[in-house]
Amino acid sequence: MNRQRRASRRPRAERTQEICAAAKEAFARLGYERATMADIAAAAGIAEPTIYKMFVSKRELLYTVMTEWYASFTTELVRHLQAQADPVQKLRYLIWHHLAIIEADPALCRVFFREVRVLDDYRGSPVFELNREYTAYMTRVLEEGIERGVFRAELPVTLIRDAVFGGLEHYAWQFLAHQKPLEPASVADSFCSLIVRGIARTSDEEAAARRLDRLADRLESALDRLASSRP
Numbered sequence: 001m002n003r004q005r006r007a008s009r010r011p012r013a014e015r016t017q018e019i020c021a022a023a024k025e026a027f028a029r030l031g032y033e034r035a036t037m038a039d040i041a042a043a044a045g046i047a048e049p050t051i052y053k054m055f056v057s058k059r060e061l062l063y064t065v066m067t068e069w070y071a072s073f074t075t076e077l078v079r080h081l082q083a084q085a086d087p088v089q090k091l092r093y094l095i096w097h098h099l100a101i102i103e104a105d106p107a108l109c110r111v112f113f114r115e116v117r118v119l120d121d122y123r124g125s126p127v128f129e130l131n132r133e134y135t136a137y138m139t140r141v142l143e144e145g146i147e148r149g150v151f152r153a154e155l156p157v158t159l160i161r162d163a164v165f166g167g168l169e170h171y172a173w174q175f176l177a178h179q180k181p182l183e184p185a186s187v188a189d190s191f192c193s194l195i196v197r198g199i200a201r202t203s204d205e206e207a208a209a210r211r212l213d214r215l216a217d218r219l220e221s222a223l224d225r226l227a228s229s230r231p
Contacts, residue, residue: 016054018044024065028107032062032115059119063127066116069108070130073101081137087145088196094138095168095195096188102172103182110176113169135161142199151199160199167191 022044026035037058041048055061077097084090102109122128138161145151168191175182 012054015046015050019046019051019054019061020065020068023061024069024108027062027065027111028105032058032111037061059121062116063125066112066127067130069105070127070134073097074130074134077134077137081141087141087148087150088192088200090141091138091145091196092188092192094141095164095191096184098165098168099172099182099184099187102168102175103184106176109172113176135165138164145199149201151196152201155199160195164191164195 019040023035023040026039026043029035030039035058037051038048040058040061041051044051051061055064077094080093080097081090084093116122116127119125139157142151142157142160146153146157171187171191172182174180
């Protein structure tokens with residue numbers, strides 16, 4: 001009997017994955033605060049005490065679920081950015097990718113936006129660090145555009161980054177509230193165009209800079225002639 005019971009036990013990693021999958025479903029369906037460990041245990045088909053053998057608290061389980069969620073979409077993001085050379089195309093992909101995440105998993109996004117980011121220990125959590133790494137991809141793309149002379153250098157990169165993510169989140173709330181479809185592709189085109197037109201160096205600006213250089217040269221020449229003509 002004991003040998004049969006031990007033989008039927010599944011590996012710890014497998015049980016942990018089942019618990020995480022059940023927790024993700026419960027958090028998405030009920031929200032973090034409303035979901036209980038009993039709900040998660042029932043969804044996983046196990047006794048509630050079994051969860052506490054692997055996770056000391058619901059908070060730890062939440063952060064594990066969110067960490068796996070970040071890992072699920074970061075690999076593809078990095079691969080695509082490495083395959084692109086144009087900073088504008090990279091920026092457009094980042095915008096589309098962010099919207100696609102929201103469209104694919106709106107319930108978990110609502111949990112992250114509404115509940116996870118306001119937790120008292122969020123800023124010291126692994127999820128906070130993963131979010132910093134995720135937004136840093138936008139920072140690097142903007143810095144690359146500036147270095148290559150595509151984007152204007154005088155604008156603070158962090159301000160642009162925050163404007164992009166803040167604007168996308170604000171727009172997405174109508175979708176998250178079930179009021180309208182998200183349409184990531186068309187919105188990404190429009191939003192990218194809006195941002196790029198504001199941060200791109202234009203031919204008019206370059207022409208104006210050349211005119212100012214020529215004017216400065218003429219003024220210097222005039223001053224030299226004036227100085228040389230004095231007795």
